[in-house]
Amino acid sequence: MEICPVGEEGYEEFVAFLDAGMRPEGASTQVADDFPVILGADNLAGMIGIRGDAGWIAGLAALTRTFTTTAGPVEVAGLGSVVTHPDHRGQGLSSRLQRAMVERLAAAGTPLAVLWTDQPEIYAGRGFQAAGWEFHLDLGPLASHGSWPPDAGYRPVDGAAAAADLAALYDRHPLRTRRLAGDHAALYGMPGTTIRALVRDGRIEAFACCGKGIDFPGYVAEWAGAAMDVLPLLGRVAAEGLATRALVPAGNERFLERAVAAGAGFAVVPSGLWAVLRPDRLQALCGPVDPGRERDATAWLGEVVAEGEVRPGRLQVAVWGLDSV
Numbered sequence: 001m002e003i004c005p006v007g008e009e010g011y012e013e014f015v016a017f018l019d020a021g022m023r024p025e026g027a028s029t030q031v032a033d034d035f036p037v038i039l040g041a042d043n044l045a046g047m048i049g050i051r052g053d054a055g056w057i058a059g060l061a062a063l064t065r066t067f068t069t070t071a072g073p074v075e076v077a078g079l080g081s082v083v084t085h086p087d088h089r090g091q092g093l094s095s096r097l098q099r100a101m102v103e104r105l106a107a108a109g110t111p112l113a114v115l116w117t118d119q120p121e122i123y124a125g126r127g128f129q130a131a132g133w134e135f136h137l138d139l140g141p142l143a144s145h146g147s148w149p150p151d152a153g154y155r156p157v158d159g160a161a162a163a164a165d166l167a168a169l170y171d172r173h174p175l176r177t178r179r180l181a182g183d184h185a186a187l188y189g190m191p192g193t194t195i196r197a198l199v200r201d202g203r204i205e206a207f208a209c210c211g212k213g214i215d216f217p218g219y220v221a222e223w224a225g226a227a228m229d230v231l232p233l234l235g236r237v238a239a240e241g242l243a244t245r246a247l248v249p250a251g252n253e254r255f256l257e258r259a260v261a262a263g264a265g266f267a268v269v270p271s272g273l274w275a276v277l278r279p280d281r282l283q284a285l286c287g288p289v290d291p292g293r294e295r296d297a298t299a300w301l302g303e304v305v306a307e308g309e310v311r312p313g314r315l316q317v318a319v320w321g322l323d324s325v
């Protein structure tokens, strides 16, 4: 059975196939709601699958975007929506799709790929390993002790309608995804995400995106604004019962320090499973790593070491939760 592109004519059936495979029990949101950019019709070129007699039997998607990193702009591909029909599992179909996608991305010059899973063994054979770091902030103490700025209001936000304002705040993060124009409304308009904002004079000055369909329950998956506004906002969404934790990607260590000073606890975890597809490209950006470690993602991106400390690599990349695929 051949690996084939999805194409416009196969698109709806492909997304329905992924939904059935990833949400066999049904759920309040569908996969295309929670992953609207990677599974959007604009990303058909990033979707591949294998067809059987009665339709799709295996599929996989990838979304490539430029990330601003400490070594400058770097292309990163996120891999997701990895599904094989239950009748065809254990036959190597997903391995074939993963390999084909990784080869295609490497040929296109994409240096890094990332994915998220609780089953790393499915991807380890293609070089994916835990690397990088991010912080998971415990919002409980902020909810009970926070004080709200007297000159600011607190209100719900319609993410799709306010996408341009939210994107402008998000773009102040030094390490981020360079989202394309259509990405903003799709990401901030996800039906499973609840957004709250701190406003002054009618202007959104900080926001917090709570949840991401069933993908990020209880988490503030993205926030932006000045720390003096974001911290009370995180406390407020926690007090409202919208989230118990917040994602703090690498590069926001000063913000983390302020949150900890305000009483919040945190854990540090790898930022994803990463594969180095084009070490030559990374080397051109930030110099060589130790010989023999060119394909070791921890050499480039750093890692969380056993004591919960981080060991930096050659560059830092931050992936916010709304961009997880």
Ligand SMILES: CC(C)(COP(=O)(O)OP(=O)(O)OC[C@H]1O[C@@H](n2cnc3c(N)ncnc32)[C@H](O)[C@@H]1OP(=O)(O)O)[C@@H](O)C(=O)NCCC(=O)NCCS
Binding pocket: 021, 022, 058, 082, 083, 084, 085, 088, 089, 090, 091, 092, 093, 094, 095, 096, 116, 117, 118, 119, 121, 122, 123, 124, 125, 126
């Ligand atoms: C995960 C899934 C896509 C695997 O598809 P598959 O076609 O059966 O996978 P393959 O036979 O190609 O195996 C892929 C790799 O995963 C490993 N693997 C597959 N199922 C496994 C399992 N249940 N436990 C441990 N390893 C497993 C295989 O050994 C293989 O490793 P290798 O290529 O390095 O030798 C399939 O089980 C599925 O659709 N599950 C439901 C959706 C899902 O959970 N997707 C993953 C989201 S992160």
